[in-house]
Amino acid sequence: MEVGDLQVLLDPLKSKQLFLESGISITSLRRTYLRLKPGVSALVGFEITGKNDEGDTIVLPAYVRTFVGDNATVVLEKERRHCPSRTPFGEGVRVFPGGRSILFLFPNDGRLRQLRFVSNLSKAKRLLVDLPQIAKGCRIYGSKKSRIVPVKYKPERRYIAKAFLGHKNVESGEKRKFATFLRFYPDGRGSSIERFSRKLVSEGNADLVPQPHGSLLSGRIYAEELIEGEELHDVILRGGNPAQEIAEKISRFHTTPLSLERRMTSGAILEKARRDVSFLMRFSSFLEEEGCRILENLKRWCPEDDGMATLHGDLHLHQILVGQDGAKIVDLERMTQGDPRQDLGNLLAHTLVLAGRNPEERGKIEAFSSEFVSHYSRNQAGTSSDLAFHTAVGLVEMALLPFRRLEPDWEGKSEGILRLGRSLRERVAGVQIADNTQSQSVPAGLQVWGTEDRFEPLDRSGLKWDVLYPKKSPVWPARMIDSSGNLVFGVFDRDSFSLNPIQPKEDTLFEKHLSLLEKSTLVAYRPGKRAVLLSERQGVRRFTKILSPKKAHRLVSKVDQLSSLLASQRLPGGHSRQPLFPNLIRDSIDGALCFQEVPGVALHEILVSPDSSKEFIREGLTTTAQGLAVFHELESREEFFWETRCHPDFDFWLELIQEHYPGLGSRYSTVAAGLFSTPGATSTNRLLHGDLHDRNLLVKGRKLSIIDIDSLGVGPSEIDVGNLCAHLVLRSLQKSESYEGGRRWVDVFLNSYEDAGGNLDRRLLRQEFESTLFRLSCLYLFRRRWRFLTPSLLDALQQEWEI
Numbered sequence: 001m002e003v004g005d006l007q008v009l010l011d012p013l014k015s016k017q018l019f020l021e022s023g024i025s026i027t028s029l030r031r032t033y034l035r036l037k038p039g040v041s042a043l044v045g046f047e048i049t050g051k052n053d054e055g056d057t058i059v060l061p062a063y064v065r066t067f068v069g070d071n072a073t074v075v076l077e078k079e080r081r082h083c084p085s086r087t088p089f090g091e092g093v094r095v096f097p098g099g100r101s102i103l104f105l106f107p108n109d110g111r112l113r114q115l116r117f118v119s120n121l122s123k124a125k126r127l128l129v130d131l132p133q134i135a136k137g138c139r140i141y142g143s144k145k146s147r148i149v150p151v152k153y154k155p156e157r158r159y160i161a162k163a164f165l166g167h168k169n170v171e172s173g174e175k176r177k178f179a180t181f182l183r184f185y186p187d188g189r190g191s192s193i194e195r196f197s198r199k200l201v202s203e204g205n206a207d208l209v210p211q212p213h214g215s216l217l218s219g220r221i222y223a224e225e226l227i228e229g230e231e232l233h234d235v236i237l238r239g240g241n242p243a244q245e246i247a248e249k250i251s252r253f254h255t256t257p258l259s260l261e262r263r264m265t266s267g268a269i270l271e272k273a274r275r276d277v278s279f280l281m282r283f284s285s286f287l288e289e290e291g292c293r294i295l296e297n298l299k300r301w302c303p304e305d306d307g308m309a310t311l312h313g314d315l316h317l318h319q320i321l322v323g324q325d326g327a328k329i330v331d332l333e334r335m336t337q338g339d340p341r342q343d344l345g346n347l348l349a350h351t352l353v354l355a356g357r358n359p360e361e362r363g364k365i366e367a368f369s370s371e372f373v374s375h376y377s378r379n380q381a382g383t384s385s386d387l388a389f390h391t392a393v394g395l396v397e398m399a400l401l402p403f404r405r406l407e408p409d410w411e412g413k414s415e416g417i418l419r420l421g422r423s424l425r426e427r428v429a430g431v432q433i434a435d436n437t438q439s440q441s442v443p444a445g446l447q448v449w450g451t452e453d454r455f456e457p458l459d460r461s462g463l464k465w466d467v468l469y470p471k472k473s474p475v476w477p478a479r480m481i482d483s484s485g486n487l488v489f490g491v492f493d494r495d496s497f498s499l500n501p502i503q504p505k506e507d508t509l510f511e512k513h514l515s516l517l518e519k520s521t522l523v524a525y526r527p528g529k530r531a532v533l534l535s536e537r538q539g540v541r542r543f544t545k546i547l548s549p550k551k552a553h554r555l556v557s558k559v560d561q562l563s564s565l566l567a568s569q570r571l572p573g574g575h576s577r578q579p580l581f582p583n584l585i586r587d588s589i590d591g592a593l594c595f596q597e598v599p600g601v602a603l604h605e606i607l608v609s610p611d612s613s614k615e616f617i618r619e620g621l622t623t624t625a626q627g628l629a630v631f632h633e634l635e636s637r638e639e640f641f642w643e644t645r646c647h648p649d650f651d652f653w654l655e656l657i658q659e660h661y662p663g664l665g666s667r668y669s670t671v672a673a674g675l676f677s678t679p680g681a682t683s684t685n686r687l688l689h690g691d692l693h694d695r696n697l698l699v700k701g702r703k704l705s706i707i708d709i710d711s712l713g714v715g716p717s718e719i720d721v722g723n724l725c726a727h728l729v730l731r732s733l734q735k736s737e738s739y740e741g742g743r744r745w746v747d748v749f750l751n752s753y754e755d756a757g758g759n760l761d762r763r764l765l766r767q768e769f770e771s772t773l774f775r776l777s778c779l780y781l782f783r784r785r786w787r788f789l790t791p792s793l794l795d796a797l798q799q800e801w802e803i
Contacts (some may be wrong), residue, residue, distance in 0.1 A: 024670060044064050134178060181210065227328055233354065287411060777797070
């Protein structure tokens with residue numbers, strides 16, 4: 001834990017001395033919170049008690065950021081530019097002796113900017129007067145009639161308070177009182193919470209959450225109804241058992257169709273739990289045994305996601321308030337989409353810990369748990385019965401709390417919580433959820449989970465597989481992961497609902513190319529159709545595409561014609577922006593085409609990599625747009641003719657969805673009917689790639705390379721551009737970003753494309769963009785890993801996109 005002054009800050013006597021040496025006259029201090037980034041920085045929260053200049057006793061929240069190296073100096077200079085507020089203890093932001101730590105005295109906060117305005121009534125009333133519940137022309141009284149009561153403060157994360165406001169209409173003199181609950185964040189999440197809450201209310205679920213009062217400061221402040229109620233934690237301990245009501249309301253919450261930016265899959269949850277347990281074991285060898293045991297269980301129990309529901313994201317016994325008007329779910333800041341068992345497991349984990357801490361009340365607590373899950377099962381059909389994994393994840397999160405709160409004997413408390421995971425399957429066996437899914441006339445495993453927005457994975461006992469692309473023929477290319485975790489390719493027969501593995505060496509596609517297969521790496525493969533092999537000799541990488549002889553001959557012809565075009569035409573904007581294409585090194589009559597590698601990184605990698613900066617993505621999109629604008633201006637010829645397609649085969653996709661997902665048929669039909677109600681516009685034919693997406697575009701500096709030209713042809717350039725724009729939205733969603741993130745990527749690309757001379761008919765472009773989005777929403781419904789994106793892709797079709 002060699003991070004700045006952390007060791008000193010965690011020592012009661014040394015930390016007090018550090019405060020005194022910094023010029024603060026304190027009489028006592030209490031550590032309240034610890035957040036640590038090993039090897040980088042740490043944040044320690046305090047409650048300090050001391051005397052002000054008049055000798056009055058003052059209790060004030062504070063926190064210290066301590067750093068490795070000289071980062072404290074940089075942070076201090078930055079904070080001074082924000083003009084910190086003075087406090088009863090003097091200067092609000094100061095450096096500790098030694099120069100490795102910065103002290104923040106409330107209301108100064110390094111991320112909660114403007115906290116001094118939110119926490120101070122005389123300043124806050126200038127903001128709160130804009131809430132819709134306070135009529136125009138009103139002003140809020142001073143401190144005698146109004147007050148702000150702090151509830152909770154977590155440094156750099158959130159500030160929560162109750163506001164009791166008296167306000168008066170300046171013209172009529174009418175006086176009123178108004179109470180609200182304020183949540184202040186370092187970002188604009190309040191706008192999202194308000195939007196989600198209003199959606200819940202508008203869908204007839206006003207009894208589920210507090211009424212939204214509005215958001216201010218671009219969403220950094222969120223105001224909601226002040227709920228007077230008792231926490232479920234206390235209700236259970238005193239013998240209350242509102243299990244049926246709670247189960248019914250959480251069930252309705254889960255089935256409210258919302259499109260949320262955050263997604264939590266079981267795989268991501270497992271990885272986070274692994275990091276959390278490793279973090280605890282790093283600071284206490286006492287926790288290693290129980291930590292390793294619960295990690296082994298988590299890996300063994302990790303399930304397939306059971307649909308994608310609207311989740312609370314942090315559901316526990318303190319997040320449900322029970323009052324005279326019933327129970328309400330509060331604190332929606334971590335709302336997400338995921339398996340509903342995430343919420344259920346987290347709630348059960350809290351009841352297990354509560355029972356462990358209150359053994360005399362164990363009977364009441366276990367009665368609530370059992371009845372809650374039983375009633376939830378009746379309300380929410382189709383949920384899997386296995387809750388052990390998500391309950392164990394909840395225990396891991398709870399085991400972190402004693403450490404973060406710096407509680408006495410935190411190691412013993414954390415170890416006791418982790419130990420609850422030993423016999424977790426037996427503990428939750430009595431509260432398993434029954435599967436009440438009614439039988440449907442579709443194969444087992446293809447039934448729709450819950451409502452029309454929930455998707456159950458395509459499954460076959462013992463196999464995990466994905467369809468690569470559904471087709472009109474009954475046999476679809478597919479791949480699976482076998483019991484040993486190996487990737488196996490095959491074909492899926494939709495009539496018999498069976499998957500038949502195919503070894504590449506046994507595929508007739510490689511019948512005359514086995515020597516190539518043995519010497520190369522298989523990069524891409526669609527059984528019986530095509531494959532791509534990678535080989536390297538003397539540092540030179542080459543790609544060999546294996547096709548049927550007929551398709552290979554057609555591709556060779558297109559390569560020759562494209563080469564002729566590039567050589568004969570002087571491209572607009574100069575040759576510096578002319579895209580590069582792979583050179584055909586050799587071909588064979590048996591369908592093996594060898595191409596030289598082209599330089600660059602796939603645009604796909606630039607978009608989805610967590611290490612890509614906004615500027616790096618912008619540069620990649622700009623280079624792509626400039627190269628494509630030049631490519632589309634090439635003179636087209638008849639021999640390149642390719643039939644223009646303005647929308648996918650709607651009948652095929654709708655029939656397919658109705659067959660396998662009958663509960664979704666009506667929604668897809670409604671969306672499809674609204675897409676092309678008017679005839680499409682016309683546009684000049686251009687040279688097209690024909691299958692333009694981010695995996696077929698490589699960027700190196702200011703140079704663009706284009707690969708996989710099998711579909712090269714002629715048509716409106718809007719087909720290429722619309723297809724790529726839809727994939728930009730898809731990648732933004734896959735990166736767990738928002739529609740807005742995809743919109744920004746599309747705007748950057750289109751602006752650069754048109755600046756480079758590309759001409760677009762925006763009406764036809766929008767049609768092609770929506771066409772591709774619809775196709776992707778259908779396609780990804782059949783792909784296990786990304787199935788949860790399907791509702792978001794459908795929602796994107798109904799957004800007000802200005803294309």
